[in-house]
Amino acid sequence: MLRQLASGPSKAARLAFQVRRATAVTASPLRNTAATAFRPRQALSAGRWYSSEAETAKSEAGDAAATKESRTAEAEAEPLNAADAAALRKDLDSKAKEVLEWKDKYLRSVADFRNLQERTKREIKSARDFAITGFAKDLVDSVDNLDRALSMVPEKKAAEAVEAAEEKLSQDFANLVDGLKMTETVLINTLKKHGLERFDPNGDRFDPNEHEATFMTPMPDKEHNTVFHTQQKGFRLNGRVLRAAKVGVVNNK
Structure with a gap:
């Protein structure tokens, strides 16, 4: 209680001093706003502190941006030295x-x-x-046998048999020859569709890549190194020699 009485006048004196000071400093007609003077000092100081802090941060950011721009301008303006x-x-x-x-x-x-x-x-x-290479090699032997069977009947005898068709035997013989020829033609055409082609080099110039010379003989009436006899016909599979033709070659040297 005594402490309150002792401290009471001092507070009142301080408050009166603040009022007189505010009145003397402002000296404005807005004296009806004396309530503002009675605002606690802590609140006033806090308001001033927040305002100054924001302004300080803003000024520092502006200074930093200006410093950065100046440094950039200086870096652009300064020429590089020889080492750099x-x-x-x-x-x-x-x-x-x-x-x-x-x-x-x-x-x-x-x-x-x-x-x-x-x-x-x-x-x-x-x-x-060339997927059918193995099959084609096995098939050419059958084609050769069919060709040999037809070669055993000369064309002259086959023609005579057709002319003498009155006899039963001659007619059967002619039909057999025609049937073999038709079979050979169909077989050769079928093989050609699949890339297998037969060739006869008789009369051509000897080519070691496609021909196999089984014998050579001089023939003055023929050109040197020419095929004059075909012992076995050759075959090509899609342009590649599957089996070389066995031939006789003229040798006039």
Whole structure:
């Protein structure tokens, strides 16, 4: 209680002093706003503190932006010295060289891939064209036997048999020859559809890639190194020699 009485006048005195001071300083006609003077000092100081803090942060941000812009302008305005320019040029040259190396690797990779595609296409085509090589080699023997059977009957005798068709035996013989010829024609055409083709080099110039010379003999009335006799006909499968023709060759040397 005594403490309150002792402290009471001092507070009242301080409050009266603040009122007189505010009245003396302002000296304005807005004296009816004396309630503002009675606002606690802590509230006034807090308001001033928050306002000054925001203004300080704003000013610092502006100073930082201005400093950054000035530094950027100075960096752009200042010319590079010789050492920095040389280092920059060296770095640029190394990057350009690296770009050229990667471009070369890219072009090589594209070329290798295209070569692989072309090679794969050729291999697929070759596998498709020559897939029946084994079958064709076994089949040509049957074609040879049919050809030998027809060669045993000369064309002159076959024609005579057709003319003398009154007799039963001659008629049967003529029908047999015609049937063999028809069978051979159908068989050869079927083989040709699948790429297998028979060739007879009689009268052609000797070619060691397609012909196999079984014997050679001089013949003055024929040109040297010419095929004059076909012992066995040859076969090609899609342009590739499947079996060379066995021939006799003229040798006039």
